[in-house]
Amino acid sequence: MISDLFSLTVLLGIISSGIRLATPYLFASIGEAFSQRSGVLNLGVEGQMILGAFTAFYVVMNTENLLLGVLAAMGVGALMGLAMGFVSITLQAQQGISGIGFYLFGLGMSNLLFQLLVGTVETVSGFPKVPLPILSDIPVIGELFFDHNILVYLAFLIVPIASFVLNKTNLGLKIRSVGENPEAADSLGVSVSKVRYFTTIFGGAMSGLSGASLSIALLNVFQLGMTAGQGFIAVALVYFGAWRPWGVLAGALLFSLVNGLQLWIQVLGINIPSEFAVMMPYILTIFVLTLSRSKYGAPSALTKPFEREG
Amino acid sequence: MKSRLNAILDALLPLFATLAALLVGAIMLIILDVNPLVAYGALLNGAFGSSNALAETLVKATPLLLVGLGICIAYRGNVINIGGEGQMIVGAIVATWFGLRYTNMPGWLMITLAMMLGALAGAVWGGIPGVLKAYFNVNEILSTVMMNAIAVQLLNFVLTGPMIDPIQSEKASQIPQTARLEEAYRLPRLVPTRLHLGALIAVGLAILVYFLLWRTTLGYRIRSVGQNKFASRYAGIKVERYIIIALMLSGALAGLAGVTQVYGVNFRMITDGSTSGFTGRAGYNGIVAALFGSLHPIITIPASILFGALLVGANTMQRVTQVPSALITALNGLVVVFVVSSEIWRKKRQQKRLTIAIEDQEFDEFSNEIPGHSVEEAS
């Protein structure tokens, strides 16, 4: 039975599962990586995601305008990000804890609005699959990599863009310096709080987009509590990726591929308790990170509010 | 005298912030066509209105306090432990297994042993992220989040298989729960309410944790590692060891919280497939309680009671007003955000006071105890 795991169908199945499952993590984790790089830990990603998922779903249900749905979800996420920014930058509140507050708020609000505005589980027609011309005709690989909906492409496209912005642009330099040494950045005339506000709002928008990718692209449905802890995994993946977009990509893919693998293990009837199968991605993620002995440290000013001297 | 008044104001800050959050909640209630006065009346009544309500509040506060004490230690050591949920579960599994496996022991002996074992299990579950952080540079937020997910699957596994109630395993419904602990093994209760001895133990531990942190070398080293890793290492402290110890102590207290939930409240373990079904989100809410208590073990006692009251009262409020329970969750979130945001007022006043204090060449001991505002950091 174990040998079944190595057939082409299974391999392709695992990879395509991995790509789909990784999509929401990528959006949320990249956004979170930006805000952590600038020194703000946002544990409220889960709340932003689920509120974004509801917003996108509700807008699309009523207007059938997918772009509007995406923008609305990002807008709501950005608003939550702004609030998070205000609380953690201007009011200098404990970041881990305020994040938990925003998580509960988002979870409760999405649930409440769903009950008041929608009431029962419904589907919407979300983003269709867009096979890329030529590329999707390549046998095997074409279907695997180039036959997805547009948000899946976008999620993977964001990785190199984010990496470029962080490492090669002035903005990226500001973000990194604000997160590593805010005093120095401040003395060089960089507005620490402005940069941090930008990254938390951006992070919020990305979390909202992540939620939208679930509710109007991958699943086309909204159900109560549907993000089911993915926002927390997204935060964890930022640590896995050592605050680097490519690292985040590696973490998201690893976690998602193992998740796809455990589903196949159950489908193939390999005899291990389902609970242990479900544990696999969590265990392996820790395991791989332990083995890799990451030498990167966290941004020095992470979770530390900045206040000008005097 | 003035500084005492200030300290009282500081300590009451979370209360004011909670009231402010409830004010925002009132708007939501009005939108839902519910009279906020009725709602909040019910909330207060549900939390403090009778001896039974007060007992429920304290029962709710007990795991929050235990987890919160662990958070105080971890935060002082500059590690963030969001693995309380998993540590509670593992502690409870081991203690429950022990209580079901060995029958006919004297109650006090079993309870003591079960608590020790549960704390030990929690310590191991918390120690793993500690080792990973200290020696493999694996961030503890990542590992504790993952360890929570692993613990809940472990729970699902043992409750549907090895530890399932023998009565249930014969039935078609197969409710995923363990057998009940025998009567003698249950924590004594303050009849006729559900208030159990665990509450008192938690308060005792709060005092113990206070002494540990400020009156022992161990505590001093944990705090010193938390404040400055490099300076500590230079001073000859084995930094890695104290990171692990901080997380282990934190895990042990959470594990103990799990034990009291079984031995004091439910007398058995039961799962609904998620962490919160067993822990009641105490692993997260304990963090909130500790932060409400300024990460000070003693102040965490009233902070836990306040937060426990809020949780218990909010449920009563839902029952009385029949608002969707989602509103309660959202309100809960608002309270957390408001309280944590209110810290800045304390901080500002603290700095003002500090300036005066330095002029007087006299340090206010009490302000010294509050983290993040200690003299070293503020200067």
Place this chain on the structure above:
Amino acid sequence: MKKTKIILIFALMLMLIFTACAQQTPVEEPDVEEPSSEEPVEEPEEIEKLSIAIVSPSSINDFAFTQSIYDAMLALQEEYGEDTIEFVYSENMFIVDDAAAAIRDYAASGYDLVIAHGSQYGSSLQEIAPDFPEVSFAWGTTVDTFGQDNIFAYEAASDEGGYVNGVMAAMLTESKVIGVVGPVETGDAKLYVDGFVEGVKATDPEIEVLVTYINNFSDVALAAETAETQIAAGADVMTGTAQMVVGAIGKIQENGGYWFGTQADQANFAPDTVVASQVYHWEVILKEIIELRSQGILGGRSFVANLANGGEVMAFNPEIEIPDDVKAAADQTIAEIKAGGVSESPEIEPLDIAIVSPSSINDFAFTQSIYDAMLALQDEYGEDTINFVYSENMFIVDDAAAAIRDYAASGYNMVIAHGSQYGSSLQEIAPDFPEVSFAWGTTVDTFGQDNIYAYEAASHEGGYVNGVMAAMLTESKVIGVVGPVETGDAKLYVDGFVAGVKATDPDIEVLVTYINNFSDVALAAETAETQIAAGADVMTGTAQMVVGAIGKIQENGGYWFGTQADQADFAPDTVVASQVYHWEVILKEMIGLRSEGTLGGQSFVANLANGGQVMAFNPNIDIPEEVMEAAQATIQGIIDGTITIELP
């Protein structure tokens, strides 16, 4: 010194917290308007002399509910003389707490009869009445006296007048469209509207009745706008209830249509439009109460104002020429109702039921099934009879236990603990409340306690039927199953399903995946993708997160079999059949037993035989005849016992 300081501060803090709370409490206490100061109260001198106080939720000239009791008092005064009947009122007591304070205050200041004219005042009354054994209380509209011998209860059978209005309206409409404007779908308003609709349908089932509840008692503009909308949709005859309908009456008047009134005679308001009104004459009932009181009976009886006893009267508007046949039909209907020929609602004692459940009432799965059952019960017995509240998302067993205890302590007759995890809590709580019935699902264990009912679903039966159909529909001979945690109801359903498949075709491969989670929609979807990639073309699954899986099998053009709720609406082209729970079948049995004095101690199974479980076939899908026949034969076989389901 340091230590003392800290302890002192700590003690002070605790004190402050508690005093703060203590100071909060009076906020609840309202500033009671002292009506006694406005209208001087004289100490009653003669025995016949009676001072009465009314507490009501809206204004005395609301043209509706409160006005009806006020008018009744005026009628009483007219009959007995103002010297004998003296009354004061507190109107607009929509805050129950305020009303409670007012009621207590009146009782304490020596009023003989305090009328709590609002169904929301019940629990306050229950608390207050025992403290004033000399005072009579009257509570409307309800029939529950709480078994207390100084509470009278009264209500109106407003469905009767509604029915008469409905019959007339059906005969008067030319467009065959009738509009109804209601406030909140509950209590007296719902009873009236339901009676009205029934009357219309009994007369002409073709007529379209547009019922709109605006969920508001005061928004006249919205009521008017609702009327405009219904008129635009073709309505030429309308009715409505509660004080805000005046807006609607104006609109139908402008459009030259007809209006039927209720609660008060609305003919004066629009003489050319209002055909007839159902009018309450509470004085009929109040007279009975007063008479009983003079005999020394202070309460303990309940009354219903209806057409037969004159507590309800149809007021026909003399300004309008009502066609003879319409008037004749109305009179005929009134006579029939008086004789007891039309209305037929089963007679049970009113029940207050509380539900405690682990997920949300619209979870599309487990909790929704019990919630829908309660709605079905209300539909059958009427909302006045079945009153229910719920605490949802009680996934924390501890909180659920607190909720169960609280409901039991606050006088609910029946508390339903709808989650197998609540068992041990129930076992502890139930003995403390021997008067309260508890129902625990899903299980068959009553703990041998005579106030616990147990209920569960034989979900393997529906699973088996689904399995048989799935086996016949799959072409790839691979079927996928997505489950949450391998236990309880989910496991039972899945095992039954697999048995059904295997009994039909043992060669079919069934892929069962438990994702160990109830909420992760994305993982459920991915599981479906995996099973589809492994060849599955027909699937099933259970719990609320399966909506993700349904979407995926739909995308791939396969079939889905549902359980717990009818999932056909969700994916009309994919869901072949759903096993649906009808807990109301079982709840009705419990309610029946309870009315006979049996509070528990029995367990029930919802199955195909007793209708507690029903197979809902999706009419949108062309199910091949032989599959349909096989399904029917399987259902029959399970019901008559010729099919036994082999569970692993």
